[in-house]
Structures are given as C-alpha cells and as structure tokens.
Amino acid sequence: MATASTMSVAVAGAEEQPYQPFQCLICQSRFTRHENLKRHAAVHTRPRDKSAYTCDLCPTTFSRRDLQHRHMKRKHPEHEEAAAAKRFRPDPPHVEVESGAWPLDLPDEPADYSPSHHHSPASSDSCSNAASAPANIDRHGSIVDFDRTQQPSALEPIPPMQSSTNLDLSASLGTPIFDFGFLNSQFPSAPAFDRLHPSPGSSPQDLSLLEDHWHPSSSQITRGLDLYFSHASHFVPFLHQPTFDVAGATRGLVLSILCLAYQHGEDPDCDDEAGSGDDLSRRCFQHARALLSSEEEGDDDLTRNVETVQAYLLLEICAVVYMCGKESAYGLKMHSKMITLARSCGLTQPAPSGAAASKDLESLWSDFIRTESHKRTIFAAHQIDALWYQLLSIPRSLSHLEIKHELPCPVGCWTAASASEWALRQLTTRSSSDSVQYADAVRRFLSPSSDLESLPSFDPYGAINIAQFLLSSAREVSGWSAITGRLSLDRLEPLKASLVALGPSIRSQAGSDTDSSSTALHTFEIAMIELQIWSPSHTCGRIEGSVDAVLRESTILASAGDISFGAETAQAVQPHITWFLRYLDETRAPDSEPPWISLYAYKAFLIAWQLVRKGIPGAMEVVRVQDGDVDGALAWARDVFGRRGRRKVGRLIGECLETLSR
Secondary structure (H helix, E strand, O other): OOHHHHEEOOOOOOOEEEEEEEEOOOOOOEEEHHHHHHHHHHHOOOHHHHHHHOOOOOEEOOOOHHHHHHHHHHHHHHHHHHHHHHOOOOOOOOOOOOOOOOOOOOOOOOOOOOOOOOOOOOOHHHHHHHOOOOEEEEEOEEEEOOOOOOOOOOOOOOOOOOOOOOOOOHHHHOOOOHHHHHHHHOOOOOOOOOOOOOOOOOOOHHHHHHOOOOOOOOOHHHHHHHHHHHHHHHHHHOOOHHHHOOOOOOOOHHHHHHHOOOOOOOOOHOOOOOHHHHHHHHHHHHHHOOOHOOOOOOOOOOHHHHHHHHHHHHHHHHHHHOOOOOOOHHHHHHHHHHHHHHHHOOOOOOOHHHHOOOHHHOOOOOOHHHHHHHHHHHHHHHHHHHHHHHHHHOOOOOHHHOOOOOOOOOOOOOOOOOHHHHHHHHHHHHOOOOOOEHHHHHHHHHHHOOOOHOOOOHHHHHHHHHHHHHHHHHHHHHHHHHHHOOOHHHHHHHHHHHHHHHHHHHHHOOOHOOOOHHHHHHHHHHHHHHHOOOOOOOOOOOOOOOHEEEEEEEHHHHOOOOOOOOOHHHHHHHHHHHHHHHHHOOOOOOOOOOOHHHHHHHHHHHHHHHHHHOOOOOOHHHHHHOOOOHHHHHHHHHHHOOOOOOOOOHHHHHHHHHHHOO
C-alpha cells in the first residue's frame, strides 16, 4: 500500500504550472488545492476491492460518489432519472451525540501528532494505544489511507453510572468508561449511539480521529481527575469537586479535563514513564477537538452548552499556554467559538433558579452549585479573554459590562462538601450589605468616593477579574500613550488609585493559602508594574499568534535597548519587581502554578535584568545578585525558571535566557 509519499506539496516544477502546484507522486496528476490532492490520494491507497461505488450499467468502479454521478451524466445520460433517484437516497439514520453543540471551524492543516520517541516497542498495550497516532494520519498530519466516502464509526459515550471524583473507577467498573458494549449490556434502555454525525465543517483529520476507537481507560480517568483537581482546577474553578460526576459529564468536557490534567502528571497505563503524560494530554486534546468540531449547533439545553463552553476553555488554555507553538491557532479559534456560544446560550446572564419553591436543603444546595458553576464559567471566560489581550495583544471580545452576575461567592461556600456544611458557611459569611454585581463592583473601585468597606465578602477569584479589567485598561492607556507620545495622566491616575484600593482586598486573603488568592496577588503585582511603566517586556502592541513568539520578541526588545524610564519610576516599580523575584526564589515546586504566572514573572525579571545592567542600586539584592552583576542575574534566572522546565513555557523561557546571555 502506498504511504505518505503519495502526496507532495508544492513539488519542484510547480513554478511552470502556478495554478496547479500540488502534484501526486504516483500518477503525476496536479491539483489547485491541497485538500483535492489529499482526497485524490485515496484512489491510490485504497485496495481495488474496496471501491465504494459501482456503475449499474457497466463494470466501472469509483472511489467517490461525485465521480459516479459525473460518469452517469456523461456515459449513460438516458438513465439520468435512475441515477438521480439513487443520488437522493437518504443516508442511514443516525442518532445525535449528547455532548455539546457547537461546530468548530478549524484550519485544514492538522497539527503534528506523533508518539514520543521514548516509547519503546516493549511498552504495555494500553500505553501503546494511548500514545500512538491515529492510523489514518502520518506523523506530519497527512492522510495516507482515508476513505472520504465512509461514515465515521461511533465514538463510545460515557455510561450513566454512579461515580464521583474520588471513586476508584477501575474497581467499580472493571471496564473502560467509554466502552460502548458495556453501556448496551448494562443499560439496554440507553440510546443507541450508532453513528457520530460529523458537521459539514469537519476536517479530514477530525473524521479520521472520530473513526479511531481509542478512549481513555478507567485508570487514566481516575488519575486524571485527581491531577486536575489537585493542580489545575483552582485557576478555572467552575467544577464543584465534591459533587462532580464524571458519568454525567459530556465526553468533550471529560477529554478536556484529562487534556489539562496530564500536563501535570504521567500516564498510569505507561507505568508513569517520563513524558507519557504529555503524550496522553495531546491524544485527549486531538480527540476532544475533533469531537467538538463534529457536533451540531447548540440547542436550548443550558447545562450542555455550559459544559461545551467549559470544554473550550480548558482546551484553549492547554493549546495556548501549555502546548504553545502552532497549537495556539486551534486555541484562539476555540476562544472565538467559546465567546460566541457563551453569549448565545445566555451564560452572561444569571442562571434561572430551579429550587426557588423548594424547602429541601439538598435541592437548594444542588441549585446553588449549578448557578455558581454557571457564574464562575463566564468569569473564567472573561479572565482568559483579558489574558490573551495582555499576553498576545489580541483585542478583547468580552466586555465586563456584559456580565450581569454578582461576584463569586466566598470560597468556603463553594468548596463545601455537604448541604449542611454549605448552609453553615452561608450563615457565617453572610454580609449585611446587599449583593453587588461584577460591573457595579468595578465602578465602585473606579470611584474615588466609594465606600469599599461595604462590599460583601467574595472569592479572590472575583478579585482577579477586577484586577484583569484594570490591567487591560492600563495597557490600553499605555498603548495610546506610546502611539501618540502623550502621557494620559487623567486616565492613568484613576486606574492606579483603583488598583491601590484593590490591594488590601487581595492581600488580606493572601495568608489564607488558597490558590485563588495567590493567583489574584500575582495578577495585582503585574498590574502595578504595567500601570507604572510601558513594560520593556511588552511587544510594542504587535499582535502575536503564540506565547513562543511573544517570549522571543520580548527578549529581543529587552536586550536591544536601554531601559526607558527614569530613577523615580524605577523606585516606584521596585517593590513589585522585588515581590516577583522573592516569589521565584522561594517557590521550589511550582507544580500547581498557572502557566501564565511564569510569563508574569519573566516580564518582571526582564525589567530587573535591565535595571542590573544599568547599574541601578539594589535591583536584585533581594535574591543575592549584586549591582551590575549581569551574569549573576542570568545564572539565578536559569535556576528558578529551570524548576518550571517540565512545562513548555518553562523550556521556552530557558531558551530566551540563553539569548540574553549572548
């Protein structure tokens, strides 16, 4: 059978035929578009006895239905009526998949997917299954044996079993969660998922992945949930761990959770082999992406739409700040779809209460979890939307004025493990003041005469959103100043005063050791830095497509020019630079650190490095780097960022540090 060499993109000689640059290396046929060449390749890769369509009037066979139609028109026009009847024969019935509903229009060119070099043939069967690439795609993403005429086979759903995040799924099931046979045998009344109906926008790679029968094992799901809630859920806290039911969640959400989770641990089915977690994460990412792209447009099921938004959020975070590189393109496209779906399904509005008339405590608690998860999902979307603006200079898509929710409830109420515990915490944290919506809270922080003491207690996660809004506003003002050459103090001063006013709210919870309060403090400190200077680590307002490009450009800009602010500004920003330096120096195991914290800290280091290079007294004294010791500053940075080397962001920063040393 022919291999990937069947196809050649823009081969030699294309210059002579510029309108058909793609040539088949077997029959020398030329095509104007790459997807036409990929479709043509199936003619050579499929065995002759596998031709899907035949002419009823002559022995001719065809690989595609459209070729059969053309043949009938040209060779047997007198039988056009019979051909037309055959053409419009209805497709076999299918049942829609119950797992979200928003088609994802992704690039035709798939991302590279190949097993890591460290997997040996001696690996276990489950490990090989988890790490191997889809059978129809070679390591460069080219289709080598794909029949466009075939319907994709079923992608097995999660069986409706009773489970929770702390349940040993392997012991309780003895079979993979996505086992379709298990679903039919144990639950005969469950719907039959005979076909996964692809959307018209599904790419060939998506269809091939949907044909792949791979699914995560019970042990992979159990370990993945533990990793997710231990290391990742705190910076996207919209899933309630005590009551999260993996069996009731959509498959797209479960795969998205595993995708993010295995960036923090190794695959148990590969005996925790180094690098196996990255392979499993990528595998889950590819399948979740293909699954979401195959689904039909959203319906009125709010719960399902919310889970689809959550799946998009987790996947885009994984793509942009974990995988980085060209995977970022998928993440940013998902972001656009996520924002559109969040608006259309009403996620920016308060969720309707389902237990208003109920006096049952369990029902009230369940309703609280549902509505709070709804609220926290849109807050997470707002944070990520602001983050892409701050990191990549991509314009924001979601305004804070669109979010009609109150601030997130105190973290103790959200993490309560039982209805009685929740009720007790509700009573002990209840404020005498009225609740405040997010947009109103922002206005109160911006108002110089507002009484901030009257604000009700809220989760530091909400403070992150306020800080993100102020940071984005500061960047917009700084950009305006850079473009016009005029410093807009009348705009900067209110933002600075608002951030200063927000500081006590964030710092008062910093000692609580909650991950949300730690992330809020990082966001506040970077906002204070960017508010006071147009950071030399910024890319001059250029829109970048990936974290890789931003880090490279920031490093080049920092090393190419002298620092652009005076001694007074350096003195004002020094406490916040020192805070990041101390954090980097003291954090020995940053396993649960959100990946963008490394980017914030690297920005702070770039400023400190320039201060050291300029000879500013005490620039890095807090971490034992002497004034003017540029080499010592770089050696220290290699050490602290090297602790983050398991992640792609940490490795990218390491490469940038080598650029600074040249």
